[in-house]
Amino acid sequence: MADVAVGKDKCGEQRLVSLPLSRIRVIMKSSPEVSSINQEALVLTAKATELFVQYLATCSYRHGDGKAKKALTYSDLASMAEESETFQFLSDILPKKILASKYLKMLKEKREEEEENDNDGIDQDEALSYTKKEVL
Amino acid sequence: MAERPEDLNLPNAVITRIIKEALPDGVNISKEARSAISRAASVFVLYATSCANNFAMKGKRKTLNASDVLSAMEEMEFQRFVTPLKEALEAYRREQKGKKEASEQKKKDKDRRADSDEHDKSRDEDNDEDEERLEEEEEQNEEDEVDN
Numbered sequence: 553m554a555d556v557a558v559g560k561d562k563c564g565e566q567r568l569v570s571l572p573l574s575r576i577r578v579i580m581k582s583s584p585e586v587s588s589i590n591q592e593a594l595v596l597t598a599k600a601t602e603l604f605v606q607y608l609a610t611c612s613y614r615h616g617d618g619k620a621k622k623a624l625t626y627s628d629l630a631s632m633a634e635e636s637e638t639f640q641f642l643s644d645i646l647p648k649k650i651l652a653s654k655y656l657k658m659l660k661e662k663r664e665e666e667e668e669n670d671n672d673g674i675d676q677d678e679a680l681s682y683t684k685k686e687v688l
Numbered sequence: 689m690a691e692r693p694e695d696l697n698l699p700n701a702v703i704t705r706i707i708k709e710a711l712p713d714g715v716n717i718s719k720e721a722r723s724a725i726s727r728a729a730s731v732f733v734l735y736a737t738s739c740a741n742n743f744a745m746k747g748k749r750k751t752l753n754a755s756d757v758l759s760a761m762e763e764m765e766f767q768r769f770v771t772p773l774k775e776a777l778e779a780y781r782r783e784q785k786g787k788k789e790a791s792e793q794k795k796k797d798k799d800r801r802a803d804s805d806e807h808d809k810s811r812d813e814d815n816d817e818d819e820e821r822l823e824e825e826e827e828q829n830e831e832d833e834v835d836n
Binding site: 605622633 | 695696698699702703705706707709710711714715716717718720721724725727728729730731732733734735736737738740741750751752753754756757758761764765766768769772773776777779780781783
């Protein structure tokens with residue numbers, strides 16, 4: 553019995569998860585299709601979130617520009633979300649920041665590109681009809 | 689269940705501590721980066737819950753369980769989390785077992801009266817409205833323990 557008591561003390565000192573389970577539960581339950589969550593699933597999700605925070609921070613820091621200045625910046629995170637496939641699901645909430653002038657320029661370029669593509673489309677159609685004729 | 693939007697945020701102090709522990713000493717984390725990671729963590733919870741729920745539905749179960757969360761990690765391409773999570777689950781189960789044995793010992797030591805106190809304590813943390821679901825969960829937990 554003494555062994556059990558020691559084990560319990562240890563667990564008490566270094567808790568299994570540091571994120572509050574009640575808050576994790578509220579977030580999980582905010583998903584409408586979820587009806588109930590077992591305690592083990594809750595603990596695992598909290599632990600997974602901790603691992604995720606560590607992983608996102610280290611990956612972004614290692615690949616980021618801020619490394620030279622010993623800093624982790626927003627843009628390090630945003631480029632991680634954009635470039636890595638695993639973190640792709642974050643790209644909507646971690647958008648890359650750009651200047652308004654740059655955005656307008658991008659829009660203009662995109663429009664021009666689309667016009668070019670339309671022209672290409674016509675060419676391709678013509679080419680297609682040619683090949684069809686040849687086959688016949 | 690209506691919740692305020694700020695209820696969906698995770699506590700900044702805890703998030704910051706986790707980030708600091710993961711990065712080398714002396715790295716400065718900008719305020720914007722902290723709040724971005726915090727938001728990302730909330731989205732991660734929702735994403736994981738939704739994936740896990742799909743697995744529960746496939747298994748025709750209403751309650752999300754540990755294996756659903758582990759399957760969700762693989763689906764989300766976070767396979768690297770599976771081993772540490774399994775270890776955490778083992779530790780959690782040991783802890784629960786220890787608690788159970790300790791409380792059983794208490795019962796023997798004290799009296800029958802301690803029994804009702806113990807019951808109240810375990811319910812304190814949860815909302816009253818969740819009581820019905822809690823009972824369901826307790827059943828589930830007992831089942832899990834039998835499996836082991």
